[in-house]
Amino acid sequence: MTHLSSGNEQSNEGRLLISCPDRPGIVTTVSRFLYDWGANIIRSDQHTTDPEGGHFFMRVEFQMDDLDRRFAELEEAFGETAERFRISWRMSRPSHKKRMAIFVSKEEHCLVDLLWRWQIGELNADIAMVVSNHPDMEKWVSPLGIPYHHVPCTRETRLEAEQRHLQLLEEEGVDLVVLARYMQIIPSTMVEQYQNRMINIHHSFLPAFIGANPYKQAYERGVKIIGATAHYVTEDLDEGPIIEQNVERVDHRCGVEDLKRMGRDVERLVLARAVQWHLHDEVLVYGNKTVVFR
Amino acid sequence: MTHLSSGNEQSNEGRLLISCPDRPGIVTTVSRFLYDWGANIIRSDQHTTDPEGGHFFMRVEFQMDDLDRRFAELEEAFGETAERFRISWRMSRPSHKKRMAIFVSKEEHCLVDLLWRWQIGELNADIAMVVSNHPDMEKWVSPLGIPYHHVPCTRETRLEAEQRHLQLLEEEGVDLVVLARYMQIIPSTMVEQYQNRMINIHHSFLPAFIGANPYKQAYERGVKIIGATAHYVTEDLDEGPIIEQNVERVDHRCGVEDLKRMGRDVERLVLARAVQWHLHDEVLVYGNKTVVFR
Amino acid sequence: MTHLSSGNEQSNEGRLLISCPDRPGIVTTVSRFLYDWGANIIRSDQHTTDPEGGHFFMRVEFQMDDLDRRFAELEEAFGETAERFRISWRMSRPSHKKRMAIFVSKEEHCLVDLLWRWQIGELNADIAMVVSNHPDMEKWVSPLGIPYHHVPCTRETRLEAEQRHLQLLEEEGVDLVVLARYMQIIPSTMVEQYQNRMINIHHSFLPAFIGANPYKQAYERGVKIIGATAHYVTEDLDEGPIIEQNVERVDHRCGVEDLKRMGRDVERLVLARAVQWHLHDEVLVYGNKTVVFR
Amino acid sequence: MTHLSSGNEQSNEGRLLISCPDRPGIVTTVSRFLYDWGANIIRSDQHTTDPEGGHFFMRVEFQMDDLDRRFAELEEAFGETAERFRISWRMSRPSHKKRMAIFVSKEEHCLVDLLWRWQIGELNADIAMVVSNHPDMEKWVSPLGIPYHHVPCTRETRLEAEQRHLQLLEEEGVDLVVLARYMQIIPSTMVEQYQNRMINIHHSFLPAFIGANPYKQAYERGVKIIGATAHYVTEDLDEGPIIEQNVERVDHRCGVEDLKRMGRDVERLVLARAVQWHLHDEVLVYGNKTVVFR
Known part of the structure; x- marks a missing residue:
């Protein structure tokens, strides 16, 4: 709570x-x-x-x-x-707001939800920047006066991008990095630097459907419930300490696109809760688990 | 927990x-x-x-x-x-087991569930007796060596029944009374004597559908979710401090009998949780509310 | 689905x-x-x-x-x-989009959510207008090119406002009116005209907490679960056919403001589902109930 | 439904x-x-x-x-x-009851739940027998007049046990086999013979935590939600078509024993639903998935 x-x-x-x-x-x-x-x-x-x-x-x-x-x-x-x-x-101190950066790729639902919560005062943080490997999300960000950094990230530019990221985070004194459906690998340097301070949303009920295309995996396995997981980022992909999970019931009538659509609502609520709890210093990590004093 | x-x-x-x-x-x-x-x-x-x-x-x-x-x-x-x-x-002290009486009428699901949990060690209590205004439930109780008291309760015998109840509870030093679908009015004397020590299961999501036939009421209102509520018993029917509630999704295909059947599963789990929390001294009452330190 | x-x-x-x-x-x-x-x-x-x-x-x-x-x-x-x-x-025909009007007062969460879903293609509708008795919501609406009509609604101007509403709806050929936390009484004329075509979100698990300040009522009753209800609007306030409901677990640590905050997430999802189902012609009404073929 | x-x-x-x-x-x-x-x-x-x-x-x-x-x-x-x-x-025809065999090892909760539902008429089936590799469960079964077959199953007696199983099932014309926490491998012959007619309950939210000790695995991974899965049995362990799943929220305070206790309530409800749907011919299998017309 x-x-x-x-x-x-x-x-x-x-x-x-x-x-x-x-x-x-x-x-x-x-x-x-x-x-x-x-x-x-x-x-x-x-x-x-x-x-x-x-x-x-x-x-x-x-x-x-x-x-x-x-x-x-x-x-x-x-x-x-x-x-x-x-x-x-x-x-x-709650009066001392944390500085937060949001990383996003091409799916806007988590970003938009966080921005709205921030606007109405649900997030006790300053959003220092939004970073993306695509230009598409700028329209949601710039009107709010939040800096938007488009940092392309291809095989050739990866190293450059990583350095740019670290530089941006350092310059702005960022306390918390939120990966709001950022579909790029995070380099070790950044993982270390933001240990227990970088939150990712994975679009499955971990540890089920680790890796790419979890909704497609879920569809093919014929599960009756889908889910989403917010966790701190560690070296091992999708293996970090889980902060929050939630689920939604589905049935045989749901195709992959339906799962994605329904999953969006689960993802953005799960991520928002995890971010809120982190901002309120309600999450403690031990080993690969979390204690959440909500 | x-x-x-x-x-x-x-x-x-x-x-x-x-x-x-x-x-x-x-x-x-x-x-x-x-x-x-x-x-x-x-x-x-x-x-x-x-x-x-x-x-x-x-x-x-x-x-x-x-x-x-x-x-x-x-x-x-x-x-x-x-x-x-x-x-x-x-x-x-947990080593000092509470003594529990279960009151029941003609629906056995909550009783049977509590008896099973008691048998496998989920209830840290002695079941001192089961009391019913009907003889029907004896078959579930006596084989376990638990005393079964059939105390008929008609308009004529009500006063007599109430005195018998109080006598039984006193003789056996009962600490907790559980109304496991007991469909009779509880007299003020007993309510007072067992203040915050008498738990009732109401077969609706209170405060919706107070009173008789809540599943019929729910059916007629066309709700999309049904529920059950465990609460301490007070003078005002269905108005006591709520300990636990839970719900189940239903739809237009459910008739009243379907709601009753699905409701049984909600009721017995909700009641069992409330009883377990009470037995572990995890429930504190203030005013008409509870603090549950589970 | x-x-x-x-x-x-x-x-x-x-x-x-x-x-x-x-x-x-x-x-x-x-x-x-x-x-x-x-x-x-x-x-x-x-x-x-x-x-x-x-x-x-x-x-x-x-x-x-x-x-x-x-x-x-x-x-x-x-x-x-x-x-x-x-x-x-x-x-x-799905290719023939319904024309939708959204009414809102001072709480933006349901409006913003519907607008976002519309932008990403989740709502198969044209949003013909947003109507409000306050000017506050215009900032969310106008940037999207959707007409925003501020129609003040005081005791003195009520009649005038009602006529303005009907005129606007008629001029724009509106098929569906969504009351996205619109806190004004709807006149009979409009209720009749939009029978089974006007959806309201009530911020409680109906029929619990009918009327004003349901979260305050819920807090005072000490419930362990809160909810929201989307229903078609009828003459009797909060008594219309229920389309969808959902709930969220709360506990003793939640104050009224917490309930409101958590409730917002329930409300906007429940309303969005009801609107989507209506737009897909998945809801049939009989008597005071709905059949939802999702 | x-x-x-x-x-x-x-x-x-x-x-x-x-x-x-x-x-x-x-x-x-x-x-x-x-x-x-x-x-x-x-x-x-x-x-x-x-x-x-x-x-x-x-x-x-x-x-x-x-x-x-x-x-x-x-x-x-x-x-x-x-x-x-x-x-x-x-x-x-519903009037033509299916004949059902229940296999169980040492955990009684699913068995006891099915027996209770059968007694009150929730299962439209005849229970032809209960089979176990242990003698412990007989006390729950024999008083109801249901044959209890204790068929020990060690490395040495496995083959013999399998033949005994098939003989029993054939003699009694069993239509449906329910593995109610039966912790032995099912031989190919039986899997084939009861294709889409043998239901297993797995005590995790599949495909998470396949294999042994899923609650221990869940505890160690630090998940915030546990679950159970009822599925038809196929050659590949825990890979068969899923009929039903459900979940329960847990937190850092839950030890492995707590997960097991809470999981019991999820398991028995999930299994009961799957069995009821199967008995009502509401489940169709295609590939590795199910269509459930409930």
């Missing part, structure tokens, strides 16, 4: 995400720390993978007067506490 | 449920208390209805050596802490 | 919809008629409400050479056949 | 299933044939895989006076008609 707060409240809101081997006293330590700093916990979620020797995950939303001014100080102080407990952690 | 643990682990497991007006320091206090007693938190869920002046709910699962022996002592100690914070609370 | 065919095929495609009291020989008559005219049935759906004395519904998709030229002749011939059997019927 | 009729009506009811290359005139021929025999079509479903050169499927439910007496005659007559059109076909 992604909760939106108004601007005023947000400036005092913070999030703390924690991941560490489970051991007694962590919750006490964290809640005590926040209490001592005058921070009020407004939401807290925890998960332990296994009561015996498992891994511990925690996400806390808190309110603290004057947070913006004292944020660096708070981070430094928690860093010391965390070190004693060997806690991996990060803090963030 | 209801997690089952094996018997050995369970004897050291406890649950703490808390409900109070939100204020800073509660989480710190509770986690500190458990830490000081050597209890390890294995799961914790929290909810605040509103960051400003809302109500706070918390459910903690913990493990503590020798819990069975020290439980009364632990309860007493927490009682003192709780008083200072004006916290409503209760503690429970 | 809505199947899209390419333009070339479409010009030879026809649809025949039939509704009459059930009696032997209707299917034979219809199939024989089409066979004699050299029409090939490519899809056929039938439904009888009751084997004994029920009502019969049939929808046939057929292909026939030179259909465009011979359509009037075919209609005339079938009319004679139909009269003998007292069959209510209509014929249509 | 599976519609149940009472016994009296059923004796006059017949079903005709047709499969052939699409060509003009088939519907006319079939409806004309039934009309000439005084049969009233009470339901008819058709499907063409492709308007151009596709395959045609049809299922007709009809009522005809004195059907029981005239059935053989009717079949013979239609056989002649069918030959002229090179139509593959079969006729059946």
Whole structure:
């Protein structure tokens, strides 16, 4: 569940995400720390993978007067506490919007849906740019004042394109890359750089129908339900940590084109949810899985 | 999500449920208390209805050596802490099985489903008895060694029946009453006595189709989806706090009998979930709503 | 299931919809008629409400050479056949696009979704106009070259507005009116004129939460699932024949604003489906219900 | 949608299933044939895989006076008609119950569910026997008066077991074999003999997680939705024509045991539906897919 707060409240809101081997006293330590700093916990979620020797995950939303001014100080102080407990952690503020880049090829449905959500305030992010290997999508993007970068990507220009991508992302300080039906291979450099910060939508219910033309595969296998999967991008194609999946019932009357059409509605909702959860720092990754504190 | 643990682990497991007006320091206090007693938190869920002046709910699962022996002592100690914070609370142990009574009339599907789940260990409860205003269901119950009480309930015998019910429940120390398609009115005395401890399954997607013959009502309205609702029983019929709901898609080809048949599968799953969550102390009630920490 | 065919095929495609009291020989008559005219049935759906004395519904998709030229002749011939059997019927052609008007107030999500589907070819219709009692939505409409009519609708101007609406619809020969979150009462004249040709989206799972602020009602009742309903508009508010419904799971963490946000995604998909099915002549109405041959 | 009729009506009811290359005139021929025999079509479903050169499927439910007496005659007559059109076909009567065998190993949930549905009249079949490689399930079966055959199946006894199976099925004239979590390989002889008449439930959303321990595979992959698949058994394990699938949402809190528990509810509903549809002759197979006229 992604909760939106108004601007005023947000400036005092913070999030703390924690991941560490489970051991007694962590919750006490964290809640005590926040209490001592005058921070009020407004939401807290925890998960332990296994009561015996498992891994511990925690996400806390808190309110603290004057947070913006004292944020660096708070981070430094928690860093010391965390070190004693060997806690991996990060803090963030909803008032500090993430910068997002959207990559897209020739299918516009996911892009258009994200743009609309952004326009009505459903995405707590700045869209720094849209990047595409085709010029076709510009008409959806430019009218909104968002930079559109057409970076052709053929066998010959691939290396050049990759460098251009990295340069653009760096120049604009992009925090999150969303592959909204971008049908090109992502180079290792970029995968590494955006580890757990690059989300792809795959148009099947993974791990079914990995690879190309999943709707055609689904049609040929005669499945009664199709789906879509949003996941973080890793080196292995379609194998990254799954953030969200959803499905739709189909039947023998559906041809491949029907599956594609129905699938579009599944894809854009699944991707939008995954992006929203990521923007709200609700997703933690461990191994090849996600903990989603929605 | 209801997690089952094996018997050995369970004897050291406890649950703490808390409900109070939100204020800073509660989480710190509770986690500190458990830490000081050597209890390890294995799961914790929290909810605040509103960051400003809302109500706070918390459910903690913990493990503590020798819990069975020290439980009364632990309860007493927490009682003192709780008083200072004006916290409503209760503690429970999975090793201490709740005693459950099932009331049923002439439709066996919910009863049979609960009995099967009980047999394979999905319900952490003792079934103290099955009560019915008809003799028909005995064949499903007696072979399992569960007492079956046929208490006829006509206009003339209603008062007598109600007293018999209360007597049976008291004699057997019943903690939870499940109305598994019991088609009789529940008297106020019993409603009060089993406040938030009596679960009913209503065969519609409440608040749609309150009252009698919901499937006929649904058929006549021409809905495209039917549902079922499990809720705690209150004075107002079909108005109690909803624990769980689910739905199934139907179409113009479904007659009333089809809706009933399809509805049976929705009803029994919805009721089973609600009962399981209740047995795991995952449901908290506030006003006419529930917080479900599944 | 809505199947899209390419333009070339479409010009030879026809649809025949039939509704009459059930009696032997209707299917034979219809199939024989089409066979004699050299029409090939490519899809056929039938439904009888009751084997004994029920009502019969049939929808046939057929292909026939030179259909465009011979359509009037075919209609005339079938009319004679139909009269003998007292069959209510209509014929249509996918190549003959319906003209659609969209009414909207201040919530843009359903409008924007329909416009996008229209742009990518998912709606086999011409959008003749968008009508609103507010000026706000023009920015989504005008760039697409679709006329936007701002017709204010206050207590004082209601009558004037209604006449303006009827005039606009008549001038543009509108076949289908879609109320895409239009929050004004529709006058009887318009309801009658567009009987079974005016679709409304209600933001609840009807018949639950009829009337104003359904998400607030849902929040206060504490339901675990929310929904949306697309229906034909009749005199009785929210009581018309239901075309499509869908739902989404929610929980105690969802405030009213969360329900609204999640509901938007349900609403626009439900409305889009209902509109698509109507445009494909897949919906037949009888009494207060629909038969949907999707 | 599976519609149940009472016994009296059923004796006059017949079903005709047709499969052939699409060509003009088939519907006319079939409806004309039934009309000439005084049969009233009470339901008819058709499907063409492709308007151009596709395959045609049809299922007709009809009522005809004195059907029981005239059935053989009717079949013979239609056989002649069918030959002229090179139509593959079969006729059946709901009054003529199919004989069903259930195979099971050590998980009882699918078996128990089918037995319950059979007891309350949801399965229009005789259960001729239950066969298991373990003795454990007898307690669920014998009290109902259904023969239980414990046929051990080890590496040494496999051949013997297979012959015993075939002998049992033949002796009892079994029409349908249901593998209700039967964890043994089915020999080719039996697969061939029961082609499109042997249904298996696989505890995953095929084609995901083919093979052993699908819930463990699902847990390790970190999927957000689990499922189950009912399919006809073919030589290739888990590759047969899919009849029905369904899914359930899970999250990071679910361990393997939770997935198994939640999966049980999906499995038994999916299997029950597939069996019901098969018993109502609603499933047609072509290639590796099914047409389901529910």
